[in-house]
Amino acid sequence: MPHAPCPNTKLTAIVLAGGQSSRMGEDKALLKIQGIPLLESVCTIAQACADTVYIVTPWPERYQHLLLPDCKFIQESPSSPVPSPQSPIPSPQSPVPNPQSPIPNPQPHGPLVGFAQGLAQVQTDWVLLLACDLPKLRVEALQEWIARLDTVGDDAIAALAHHAKGWEPLCGFYRQRCLPQLLEFINQGGRSFQQWLKQNSVQVLPLLEPEMLFNCNTPEDVWKVN
Ligand SMILES: Nc1nc2c(ncn2[C@@H]2O[C@H](COP(=O)(O)OP(=O)(O)OP(=O)(O)O)[C@@H](O)[C@H]2O)c(=O)[nH]1
Ligand SMILES: [Mg+2]
Numbered sequence: 001m002p003h004a005p006c007p008n009t010k011l012t013a014i015v016l017a018g019g020q021s022s023r024m025g026e027d028k029a030l031l032k033i034q035g036i037p038l039l040e041s042v043c044t045i046a047q048a049c050a051d052t053v054y055i056v057t058p059w060p061e062r063y064q065h066l067l068l069p070d071c072k073f074i075q076e077s078p079s080s081p082v083p084s085p086q087s088p089i090p091s092p093q094s095p096v097p098n099p100q101s102p103i104p105n106p107q108p109h110g111p112l113v114g115f116a117q118g119l120a121q122v123q124t125d126w127v128l129l130l131a132c133d134l135p136k137l138r139v140e141a142l143q144e145w146i147a148r149l150d151t152v153g154d155d156a157i158a159a160l161a162h163h164a165k166g167w168e169p170l171c172g173f174y175r176q177r178c179l180p181q182l183l184e185f186i187n188q189g190g191r192s193f194q195q196w197l198k199q200n201s202v203q204v205l206p207l208l209e210p211e212m213l214f215n216c217n218t219p220e221d222v223w224k225v226n
Contacts (some may be wrong), residue, residue: 010125011146013046015039016111017057017132018100023145023217029063032223033215038216039132040066048139049146050128074118076109083204085149104223110191111170114187116183122176129171133215135225146147152203157181159203161213167202168185168213169193 017029017039017070024031031037039055046053053071057063060073067093115129126149128142145159152159152173160172185196209212217224 011015011050011149012122012124012126012176013050013057013128013130014115014122015042015046015053015071015113015130015132016113016118017055019111019133020060020186024219024222027062028216029057031064031133031222033135033216033222037066039063040068040136040137042132042137043068043071043136044128046070046130048214049129050141051124054118054121056114075115076114078109090189112182112191112193113186115174116179116186119174119176119179119182123223125176127174127176129170129172129174129186131215132169133217134171134214135216136214137171138209138212139164141212144208145173145205148205153201155201156203157200158197159205161205161207162208163210163213166194166208167197169197170215172205173214 019028021028029037031038033041043053044054047070054074055063056074056076057069058076058078060075063073083115111131119127128146130137132168149159157168157177158169158172158174158179181200185199187213190196214221214225216225
């Protein structure tokens with residue numbers, strides 16, 4: 001049953017779907033978990049939490065057949081890592097390439113650059129960033145986090161869960177106004193979320209349901225959830 005959107009939440013969601021899925025050996029976004037492609041389930045949850053959902057990917061044509069009502073594709077630009085006045089990234093409304101045309105397979109820049117290209121389109125103060133490989137996401141847990149955003153200190157650029165390996169960057173919240181410093185970090189060659197976050201103030205979100213962050217990277221991971 002679809003969840004009702006959070007009232008009064010001016011939030012945008014960005015779902016990243018441009019990874020190589022090299023450990024999985026097939027595109028994780030299309031992988032069916034309990035019969036539903038992962039990208040579809042993650043976007044359904046994103047829509048229950050946010051007013052606008054963007055999917056950042058270099059290959060939107062791959063996902064056109066999925067049930068993604070009202071999600072907007074942002075086609076990741078392969079030639080320019082970050083948006084600049086000379087090379088604006090296409091607007092989310094711009095037509096996606098004809099599926100009949102040859103499928104480009106550019107080398108992706110990695111999730112940090114994908115995120116920056118998405119963030120450049122965002123109009124709300126806060127953004128929920130999600131990987132597309134999170135089969136155990138829960139709307140209620142995300143909504144609990146959303147309810148805390150009003151209390152996040154002004155100096156924090158993000159509100160994220162923290163675990164033994166560091167911040168969980170691909171299931172959490174960022175302030176839109178962090179874009180200039182993110183672009184600066186990327187322009188200096190930075191590509192690591194953890195390195196970028198180390199340079200900034202980040203608020204910790206309580207991780208009440210650690211299993212929610214389980215991400216499906218290998219075929220063995222799929223057996224655990226299917
Ligand atoms: N838009 C975009 N998303 C990316 C890019 N690289 C990774 N992602 C996404 O980031 C999330 C986490 O990616 P990983 O779990 O590291 O997966 P991956 O890079 O696809 O897989 P591996 O090749 O096995 O590391 C997934 O949602 C990926 O689709 C990128 O260059 N662009
Ligand atoms: Mg992963």
